[in-house]
Amino acid sequence: MGPLVSQGIIDPAWNNVLALLIGFAFGYILEATGFSSSRKLAGVFYGYDFVVLRTFMTAVMVAMVGLMFFDYFGWIDLSMIYILPTFVSSAVIGGVIMGLGFVVGGFCPGTSLCGAVIGKIDAMVFTAGIFIGIFIFSEAFPLIENIYYANDLGAVLINEFFGISAGLFTLIFVVMAIAAFYITYLIRKKVKDVVY
Amino acid sequence: MDSKKLMDIDKQYINPYFGGVLLGLLLLATFYISGRGLGATGAVKTSIVTAVDKVAPKHTESSSYYSRFLTDDKHPMNDWLSFETLGILAGAFLSGAIGGRLKLTVEHSPKITSRTRLIAALLGGILFGIGSQFGRGCTSGAALSGSGSMALGGFIAMAAIFGSGYMFAWFFRKLWI
Numbered sequence: 001m002g003p004l005v006s007q008g009i010i011d012p013a014w015n016n017v018l019a020l021l022i023g024f025a026f027g028y029i030l031e032a033t034g035f036s037s038s039r040k041l042a043g044v045f046y047g048y049d050f051v052v053l054r055t056f057m058t059a060v061m062v063a064m065v066g067l068m069f070f071d072y073f074g075w076i077d078l079s080m081i082y083i084l085p086t087f088v089s090s091a092v093i094g095g096v097i098m099g100l101g102f103v104v105g106g107f108c109p110g111t112s113l114c115g116a117v118i119g120k121i122d123a124m125v126f127t128a129g130i131f132i133g134i135f136i137f138s139e140a141f142p143l144i145e146n147i148y149y150a151n152d153l154g155a156v157l158i159n160e161f162f163g164i165s166a167g168l169f170t171l172i173f174v175v176m177a178i179a180a181f182y183i184t185y186l187i188r189k190k191v192k193d194v195v196y
Numbered sequence: 197m198d199s200k201k202l203m204d205i206d207k208q209y210i211n212p213y214f215g216g217v218l219l220g221l222l223l224l225a226t227f228y229i230s231g232r233g234l235g236a237t238g239a240v241k242t243s244i245v246t247a248v249d250k251v252a253p254k255h256t257e258s259s260s261y262y263s264r265f266l267t268d269d270k271h272p273m274n275d276w277l278s279f280e281t282l283g284i285l286a287g288a289f290l291s292g293a294i295g296g297r298l299k300l301t302v303e304h305s306p307k308i309t310s311r312t313r314l315i316a317a318l319l320g321g322i323l324f325g326i327g328s329q330f331g332r333g334c335t336s337g338a339a340l341s342g343s344g345s346m347a348l349g350g351f352i353a354m355a356a357i358f359g360s361g362y363m364f365a366w367f368f369r370k371l372w373i
Binding site: 003015021022026033036037039043050051057062075076081095102109110117118121127128133144155161196 | 209210212213215216217218219220221222223224225226227228229230231232233234236237240241243244245248259260261262274275276277278279280281282283284285286287288289290291292293295297298299300301302303304305313314316317318319320321322323324325326327328329330331332333334335336337338339340341342343344345346347348349350351352353354355356357358359360361362363364365368369371372373
């Protein structure tokens with residue numbers, strides 16, 4: 001039963017090696033899908049390329065449904081999985097700042113690594129910026145500390161928050177994602193092509 | 197003419213939905229194997245913590261942020277995310293090499309200069325660095341992995357990132373279109 005390392009089925013000493021392999025697959029898939037190109041990534045905000053939405057939503061759906069089935073088959077102990085804790089204020093502020101960073105910089109951290117390693121100088125500069133940004137945050141932390149820990153809802157799941165079952169939420173999410181795929185398909189036909 | 201070139205560009209990449217399926221399966225496997233999701237900023241953070249600690253250990257000891265990541269038993273960078281990040285670099289490099297996309301270049305819209313693009317990239321990176329700490333993760337760690345595991349925080353991050361992006365997009369359109 002999973003998680004394999006947490007349950008000791010795989011020796012924890014292997015965890016870092018597995019991390020390396022997992023990262024390898026992650027980098028490969030991202031780059032192969034085109035996430036190493038800033039102009040391609042930015043397209044989601046301007047309607048000329050929806051690769052970000054298509055890939056992202058599909059990935060979330062597959063993982064979400066997959067985890068549900070694994071749980072149903074008794075293949076994984078969901079209580080042992082790391083759930084991102086919810087600190088509402090911090091999450092919203094962080095998201096807003098990141099959204100601005102995405103539109104201005106044309107990358108997010110994972111994609112900037114992919115772009116940098118294939119030679120994209122703008123990606124290398126973006127990555128350097130991440131270092132600077134994290135340093136700034138770390139130094140300014142005493143000023144930010146209160147907001148960082150505000151509105152702590154704990155490691156709550158979204159379906160628990162809305163009081164519905166995991167299955168129902170997943171269904172709603174899948175329907176919304178498919179609707180988004182169709183709507184963006186229509187938008188793509190209307191918006192002028194951008195050749196990059 | 198334009199749409200033919202676009203098709204050529206898109207042909208070199210794999211279908212986005214297929215890429216999404218692969219990514220989703222990878223994320224699922226990651227949860228199944230290591231009990232956690234993917235990430236991209238964690239290694240940057242620990243390297244900053246390590247560097248600052250080397251230069252100014254008294255400062256990190258007394259800092260409520262740095263001290264959280266410094267323990268006596270192991271080096272802060274000896275962790276899952278550091279190795280995963282190395283993997284990302286290797287995997288992306290291989291994909292780029294196979295796809296013939298290895299090229300030292302500044303990718304930018306023809307309507308702006310390289311210099312403008314690089315300044316914007318630097319600012320974007322700084323913003324993402326700051327934002328990812330507030331969000332306790334970036335698009336990979338918080339939005340993608342968080343949402344995949346149905347964490348409320350993940351969906352908040354996802355909604356905030358993309359909502360904010362759309363809000364600000366019009367003001368920065370000159371950078372892209």
